[in-house]
Amino acid sequence: MARPRCAICGAPAVVYLRYARMALCREHFREHLLRRVEGVLTRAGLLRRGARIVAAVSGGKDSSTLLDLLAELSRSYGLQVYPLHIDLGIGEYSAHLRRAVERLVSRLGLPLILVEVRRVLRGDGVPEFARRAGRPTCSVCGMVKRYVMNAAAEALGADAIATGHNADDAIAYIVKAFIGQDEEQMAKWLPYTPPSGGAVARVRPLYEVYERYALLYAIVNRIPFTHEECPYRARNSMEDTIKEMFNRLEEQHPGLKIGFLRRFSKKRSAEGVPGPVNRCRICGAPSQGEVCSFCRLTERVYGEPLGPEMRRAVAEAVEKALGVSSGSGRGRASAPPQGSS
Numbered sequence: 001m002a003r004p005r006c007a008i009c010g011a012p013a014v015v016y017l018r019y020a021r022m023a024l025c026r027e028h029f030r031e032h033l034l035r036r037v038e039g040v041l042t043r044a045g046l047l048r049r050g051a052r053i054v055a056a057v058s059g060g061k062d063s064s065t066l067l068d069l070l071a072e073l074s075r076s077y078g079l080q081v082y083p084l085h086i087d088l089g090i091g092e093y094s095a096h097l098r099r100a101v102e103r104l105v106s107r108l109g110l111p112l113i114l115v116e117v118r119r120v121l122r123g124d125g126v127p128e129f130a131r132r133a134g135r136p137t138c139s140v141c142g143m144v145k146r147y148v149m150n151a152a153a154e155a156l157g158a159d160a161i162a163t164g165h166n167a168d169d170a171i172a173y174i175v176k177a178f179i180g181q182d183e184e185q186m187a188k189w190l191p192y193t194p195p196s197g198g199a200v201a202r203v204r205p206l207y208e209v210y211e212r213y214a215l216l217y218a219i220v221n222r223i224p225f226t227h228e229e230c231p232y233r234a235r236n237s238m239e240d241t242i243k244e245m246f247n248r249l250e251e252q253h254p255g256l257k258i259g260f261l262r263r264f265s266k267k268r269s270a271e272g273v274p275g276p277v278n279r280c281r282i283c284g285a286p287s288q289g290e291v292c293s294f295c296r297l298t299e300r301v302y303g304e305p306l307g308p309e310m311r312r313a314v315a316e317a318v319e320k321a322l323g324v325s326s327g328s329g330r331g332r333a334s335a336p337p338q339g340s341s
């Protein structure tokens with residue numbers, strides 16, 4: 001059987017996009033994904049020279065693909081992209097992720113903001129911290145990641161934090177929240193969440209990119225990432241089942257997933273999403289209450305609130321990555337010029 005050819009240039013195709021009824025070569029597949037990412041960034045007002053975006057990179061396929069695409073956009077539009085990796089201290093798994101991220105950023109020529117939670121949590125990784133706190137590992141992990149991401153974005157004076165959530169993730173969280181009739185959770189799953197109550201804006205540039213294409217992109221472009229799964233990841237979760245269900249529906253109705261997300265985001269505005277309203281009186285991070293959850297939990301586990309220390313460690317990691325030294329740990333670090341080609 002003849003190898004399919006790219007619908008645009010006739011070169012050998014690497015992908016057939018059922019929803020667009022189109023085969024594409026490696027170059028045009030890249031173009032296609034770039035247009036999707038550009039669309040989200042444009043609507044969020046972030047596709048402009050000088051926009052500062054912290055890209056959270058875990059070392060998995062989605063965020064690695066995201067960083068590669070954002071690096072390309074930084075070259076064409078003059079965005080300032082800052083990769084942030086949080087070493088969560090989850091044994092060998094974290095070590096693999098970190099190596100993948102280090103290879104990726106060195107290939108892209110970007111400075112990496114690397115935050116190691118063990119350095120602040122008295123030698124503990126997230127699993128030990130969660131065990132001592134008597135809380136589920138993933139909920140503590142999520143809290144730590146949110147805290148560090150926001151602190152890094154604040155130290156940089158960033159306009160937004162970009163995460164690698166893809167279309168399938170967004171659908172799974174939306175449908176799960178719908179089942180629980182949790183309006184607040186549902187409203188969070190838009191491509192862009194504006195800054196609110198001190199929390200830095202969030203953008204999900206892969207919102208319209210299917211999981212399988214994020215993976216394929218990473219493979220055909222030989223992007224360093226790890227296939228390994230976190231040992232704490234729940235098996236057969238409701239999210240996984242929802243993803244399977246929607247993939248079956250997509251088989252029968254190509255384009256259904258993108259259509260669903262577009263209708264969902266059109267109908268809602270993120271304005272109504274309630275963000276944190278206070279600043280933690282201990283560390284100054286945005287917080288729902290008087291003291292933020294990071295300070296509260298670390299105080300309970302380690303006898304003192306570690307928010308100020310974590311914010312200092314994050315600010316130092318930012319300064320180290322940018323090769324600047326402000327000495328203060330607060331405020332806005334300035335960046336070396338990026339992407340002018």
Ligand code: Q46
Binds near residue numbers: 137231232
């Ligand atoms: S890293 Fe952390 Fe995930 Fe591992 S402990 Fe759970 S939340 S599963 S995305």
Ligand code: ZN
Binds near residue numbers: 006007008024027
């Ligand atoms: Zn082509």
Ligand code: ZN
Binds near residue numbers: 281
């Ligand atoms: Zn705090």
